[in-house]
Amino acid sequence: MKMITKRGIFLWILSALFVAGIVFLTVSFVTHGDEWAMKRYNRHLYSNGELIGAGTIYDVNDKVLAETKDGDRIYSSNKTTRKSTLHIVGDPKNFISTGVQSVFDSKLTGYNIMFGVYNIERYGKGNDMKLTIDSDICNAAYKALDGRKGTIGIVNYKTGDIVCAVSSPSYDVNNVPDNLDTSEQYEGVYINRLLSAHYVPGSTFKLVTAICAIENIPDIYERTWVCNGAYKPEKGVEITCNANHGGSINFKNALAKSCNSAFAQIAIELGEEKLNATAKELGIGSKITISGAINSYEGKFNVENAADDLLGWTGIGQGETRIAPITMLRIVSAIANGGEAVSFNIVDDFANQAGKALNITLPTNKVTMMTPETASQIKTMMRYNVTEHYGDSRYPGLNLCAKSGTAQIDSNENHNIAWFVGFMDDESNPYAFVVVVENGNSGSQTAGPIANKILQKLVS
Amino acid sequence: MSLKRKKAPRVKPINNFLLLFVLSAFQVITGFVAAACGEQFEAKAIIALLCLVATEWVYLLVFFIFFHRRNFELELIAFFLSGVGLVTIGSVYPDSAFKQYFMVLAGIIAFTFLVFLLGNVDLCMKLRLPAAAAALLLLLVNIVIARATNGARNWITIGGITFQPSELVKIAFIFVGAATLEKIQTSKNIFAFIGFSLACVGSLIIIKDFGTALIFFVTFLIIAFMNSGDIKTIILAVASAVMGGAIVLKYKSYVMRRFAVYRHVWEYPYDQGLQQTRVLVGIASGGLFGVGIGNGYVRYVYAPVSDSIFGVICEEWGFIFGILLVLSFVAIAVSALVNSIAARSTFYSIAAVAGATLLLFQCALNIFGITDILPLTGVTIPFVSLGGTSMISCWAVLAFIKAADVRTYNYLGGAKKK
Numbered sequence: 001m002k003m004i005t006k007r008g009i010f011l012w013i014l015s016a017l018f019v020a021g022i023v024f025l026t027v028s029f030v031t032h033g034d035e036w037a038m039k040r041y042n043r044h045l046y047s048n049g050e051l052i053g054a055g056t057i058y059d060v061n062d063k064v065l066a067e068t069k070d071g072d073r074i075y076s077s078n079k080t081t082r083k084s085t086l087h088i089v090g091d092p093k094n095f096i097s098t099g100v101q102s103v104f105d106s107k108l109t110g111y112n113i114m115f116g117v118y119n120i121e122r123y124g125k126g127n128d129m130k131l132t133i134d135s136d137i138c139n140a141a142y143k144a145l146d147g148r149k150g151t152i153g154i155v156n157y158k159t160g161d162i163v164c165a166v167s168s169p170s171y172d173v174n175n176v177p178d179n180l181d182t183s184e185q186y187e188g189v190y191i192n193r194l195l196s197a198h199y200v201p202g203s204t205f206k207l208v209t210a211i212c213a214i215e216n217i218p219d220i221y222e223r224t225w226v227c228n229g230a231y232k233p234e235k236g237v238e239i240t241c242n243a244n245h246g247g248s249i250n251f252k253n254a255l256a257k258s259c260n261s262a263f264a265q266i267a268i269e270l271g272e273e274k275l276n277a278t279a280k281e282l283g284i285g286s287k288i289t290i291s292g293a294i295n296s297y298e299g300k301f302n303v304e305n306a307a308d309d310l311l312g313w314t315g316i317g318q319g320e321t322r323i324a325p326i327t328m329l330r331i332v333s334a335i336a337n338g339g340e341a342v343s344f345n346i347v348d349d350f351a352n353q354a355g356k357a358l359n360i361t362l363p364t365n366k367v368t369m370m371t372p373e374t375a376s377q378i379k380t381m382m383r384y385n386v387t388e389h390y391g392d393s394r395y396p397g398l399n400l401c402a403k404s405g406t407a408q409i410d411s412n413e414n415h416n417i418a419w420f421v422g423f424m425d426d427e428s429n430p431y432a433f434v435v436v437v438e439n440g441n442s443g444s445q446t447a448g449p450i451a452n453k454i455l456q457k458l459v460s
Numbered sequence: 461m462s463l464k465r466k467k468a469p470r471v472k473p474i475n476n477f478l479l480l481f482v483l484s485a486f487q488v489i490t491g492f493v494a495a496a497c498g499e500q501f502e503a504k505a506i507i508a509l510l511c512l513v514a515t516e517w518v519y520l521l522v523f524f525i526f527f528h529r530r531n532f533e534l535e536l537i538a539f540f541l542s543g544v545g546l547v548t549i550g551s552v553y554p555d556s557a558f559k560q561y562f563m564v565l566a567g568i569i570a571f572t573f574l575v576f577l578l579g580n581v582d583l584c585m586k587l588r589l590p591a592a593a594a595a596l597l598l599l600l601v602n603i604v605i606a607r608a609t610n611g612a613r614n615w616i617t618i619g620g621i622t623f624q625p626s627e628l629v630k631i632a633f634i635f636v637g638a639a640t641l642e643k644i645q646t647s648k649n650i651f652a653f654i655g656f657s658l659a660c661v662g663s664l665i666i667i668k669d670f671g672t673a674l675i676f677f678v679t680f681l682i683i684a685f686m687n688s689g690d691i692k693t694i695i696l697a698v699a700s701a702v703m704g705g706a707i708v709l710k711y712k713s714y715v716m717r718r719f720a721v722y723r724h725v726w727e728y729p730y731d732q733g734l735q736q737t738r739v740l741v742g743i744a745s746g747g748l749f750g751v752g753i754g755n756g757y758v759r760y761v762y763a764p765v766s767d768s769i770f771g772v773i774c775e776e777w778g779f780i781f782g783i784l785l786v787l788s789f790v791a792i793a794v795s796a797l798v799n800s801i802a803a804r805s806t807f808y809s810i811a812a813v814a815g816a817t818l819l820l821f822q823c824a825l826n827i828f829g830i831t832d833i834l835p836l837t838g839v840t841i842p843f844v845s846l847g848g849t850s851m852i853s854c855w856a857v858l859a860f861i862k863a864a865d866v867r868t869y870n871y872l873g874g875a876k877k878k
Contacts, residue, residue: 015793
C-alpha cells in the first residue's frame with residue numbers, strides 16, 4: 001500500500017505542471033494582454049477594421065477630429081479638416097501607420113488588463129485625446145498646397161508642440177475616391193510626408209554645412225570664394241551653380257545667394273569626418289520620436305570615403321543624402337531656440353471615458369545640437385537671407401529667418417522639390433516651419449509664399 | 461490486504477447544506493443572467509438550471525438522510541463545473557440547455573450506480589474481463605461504422621442517438637487497468653493490460669482521435685507506474701515508448717501540421733490559428749472580471765461550447781473565474797491523492813489516481829491547447845463542455861475517486877449495521 005501511495009507522485013507532478021501552465025498563461029496575459037486586445041479582429045474594439053473602441057480626438061481648440069457614435073467612427077464634419085488632419089488622426093483602415101489612431105490605439109481605447117474592454121462597452125467609447133494641432137491652421141496649409149504633393153509642418157520651438165502637420169495628397173474618408181490605390185494623383189497617400197518622406201534636402205542642407213563651417217573654420221567670415229557659375233574640384237565632375245557670383249563672395253552672401261561653388265568648396269575643405277559629426281549632432285540619420293511614440297524616417301547621410309566631388313555635392317544638399325522634412329524642422333527649431341532642440345509633441349491632453357484627466361508621461365528631454373553662439377550666428381545669417389535676398393516685405397511682420405532649397409531629382413526642372421524652412425524670431429510667436437512642395441520648381445518662389453500665407457494666419 | 465481497520469481521516473466537517481445553498485444561489489443567479497442576455501428572455505436556459513439545482517438537492521438529501529453519507533466535496537465540485545457549463549451552453553445555445561441537463565442527470569445516475577458497484581470488489585474483479593471485451597467491441601464497432609466528422613471519426617449514430625464510444629471506453633480502461641493490476645501482479649496480467657492498452661490506443665489512432673489517444677496514453681503511463689516498480693516497469697516503459705513512437709509516426713503529417721501553427725497562431729489568424737487567436741483576444745478583452753454573460757465575441761467563434769468554452773468563460777466571466785474553474789481539477793486530483801492513501805485496496809488507489817489524471821490531463825489539453833501553450837488537440841473540458849457521452853464518462857470517472865474515499869462506504873457500512 002505504501003508503495004502505491006508513493007507512486008501517486010506522478011499525479012502530484014502533473015498537478016504541479018498544470019499550475020505552472022496556469023502561471024505561464026497568467027504571465028502571458030499580464031504581459032501581452034494589451035497586444036492581444038488590440039488585434040484588428042477584436043470586435044469589442046474594431047468594426048470592419050475601424051477602431052470604434054477609441055475615444056474622441058480633439059484639436060487644440062476642442063474641435064472634434066474623430067469620435068465614436070453608436071458604434072461608428074465619425075470624422076470631422078468639415079470636409080477640409082477631414083483631409084488636412086487625415087495623416088495625423090489616421091484613416092479608418094489604419095493604413096496610415098503614423099496616425100494617432102494607429103500609434104495610440106491601446107491608449108485611445110483605455111484598455112487595461114484588469115477591466116478589459118468593460119469600460120469601453122459601458123461608455124461606448126474609449127479615452128479622449130486632445131492634440132496640439134490647430135485644425136484651422138491645418139486647413140489653411142492644406143488649401144495653400146492647392147492639391148500639389150508636399151507637406152507643411154509648424155512647431156512651437158520653445159514647447160515642441162506641433163501646431164500644423166499637413167501632408168498632401170490626402171483624401172476625404174467620408175468619400176473615398178475610387179482610384180485611391182491606383183491613380184498617380186494619390187501616390188503615397190498613406191504616407192505622412194512630414195515624417196516619412198525620403199526627400200533630397202537641396203540647398204536647405206547648406207544650413208548644416210554652414211553650422212559645421214562656423215564650428216570648425218575660425219576665419220570663415222573673413223574668407224571669400226570664387227564662383228564662375230561652376231566649381232571644378234581637383235578630382236571628379238564639375239559642380240554647377242545657379243548663378244555666376246563673381247570673384248569674391250563672402251560667407252553670408254554665399255548662404256543668402258545659395259552659392260553652390262562656395263559651399264562645395266567649404267564642404268570639401270571640412271572633409272567627411274567633420275561633416276559627418278555635425279550631421280549626426282543635428283539628428284540626420286536618427287529618427288525623431290513625437291510624443292514618445294510616433295517615429296519619423298531616420299534619414300540617410302553617408303560621406304564615408306567620398307570622392308571630392310561627391311563631398312561637394314553633399315555639402316550643397318544634392319549627393320545621396322535623404323531626409324524627412326521634420327528633421328529639417330527640428331534643426332531650424334534648435335537654431336531658433338539657442339541651439340537646444342526640444343522633443344516634439346502632438347498630444348496635449350488625455351482623459352478617460354468619465355472625463356477624468358489621465359496622466360501621460362511624455363519625454364521632455366532637450367538635445368543640445370549646437371552652442372548658443374553658433375545658433376546665434378546662423379540665426380543672423382538666416383535673417384540676412386530674408387532681408388537681403390528673399391525680401392522682408394514679402395513676409396511682413398514675421399521677423400522671419402529662413403532658408404530656401406530647390407532640390408533637383410533629375411534633369412527636369414519641373415520635378416524639383418521646393419523647400420522653405422525657417423522660423424519667426426518672435427518671443428510671442430515662437431514658431432518654426434517647414435514647407436515642401438514636390439514638382440515645384442523653386443524653393444523661395446514656390447514654397448516661400450505658402451509659408452507666408454500660413455504664418456500670417458497663425459500670427460493673426 | 462491489511463485487516464487493520466482504517467480510520468477515516470479527521471477533517472473539519474464542512475456544512476454540505478450551506479455549501480450547496482451558496483452554489484445553488486450562484487447557479488440560479490448566473491442562470492438567470494444567461495437567460496436574459498439575449499434579445500429575448502430564454503426560459504429554457506433558466507428552467508434547465510432550476511432542474512439542475514433541484515437534482516443537486518435531491519441527491520444531497522437522499523444520500524445524507526438515507527445513506528448517511530457526509531462526504532460530498534467531489535460531487536459539489538462536479539456540480540459547480542456542470543453548472544457553469546450548463547449556464548454557458550444555455551446562454552449560447554438555449555435549445556441545447558435541456559439536452560445538456562439530461563446528460564448531467566444521466567452522468568449523476570451513472571456515477572451513483574458505479575459507486576455502488578465499486579463497493580463490491582469481488583464483483584468488480586469478475587467484471588473486468590467482460591468490461592475489457594465490451595470496450596474492445598465498442599472500439600471495433602466504432603472503426604467499422606464510424607463516419608467522418610470534424611477530422612476525427614469518433615461519432616456513432618445508432619437509432620438517432622449520437623454517441624462517442626471512446627468516452628465509454630475511458631471508464632472501462634481505468635476499471636480494467638486498476639482491476640487487472642490489483643489482482644495478482646503476474647507478468648500475464650501486466651501483458652494482458654499492455655495488450656488491452658495497445659488495442660485501445662491503436663483503435664483511437666485508426667479513428668484519428670489524436671487527443672483521446674494521448675489521454676489514454678498518459679492514463680496508461682500512470683496506471684503502469686502505480687504498479688510495482690521492478691523489471692516489469694521497464695517493460696512497461698518500453699511498451700509506452702513504442703506506443704508513443706507509433707502515435708507520432710502514424711500522425712507525422714497530422715502532428716506536423718499542428719506544430720506548424722503551434723506557438724505561431726498570430727501568423728494564421730484567419731485559418732489554423734483562428735480559434736486560438738480569438739480565445740486569447742477574448743481573454744484579454746474580458747480582463748480579470750469579464751465583460752458579462754452574453755457580451756463576449758468568442759461565443760461566435762467555431763465550437764464555442766466545446767473546444768473554445770474556456771475562452772467564452774474567461775471573456776464573459778473574467779480571467780480570475782476561468783482560472784478558479786480549472787483549478788477545480790487540481791482540487792479533484794489532490795482529493796484523489798489524499799483518498800488513495802487511505803483507500804481500502806490498491807484497486808481503489810490506482811483507479812482514483814488514474815481517474816483524476818485522466819480528468820486533469822484532458823482539461824490541460826483543452827485549456828492549454830486553446831491558448832496555444834500546447835498544440836491544439838480538440839478535446840473538451842470535462843463536465844463543462846457540451847457533450848452527451850463525455851458528460852456521462854466524466855461522472856463515471858469521478859466515481860473511481862469517490863470510491864477510494866473510505867468515508868463513502870464507512871457510512872454505508874455503519875448504516876447496514878444498524
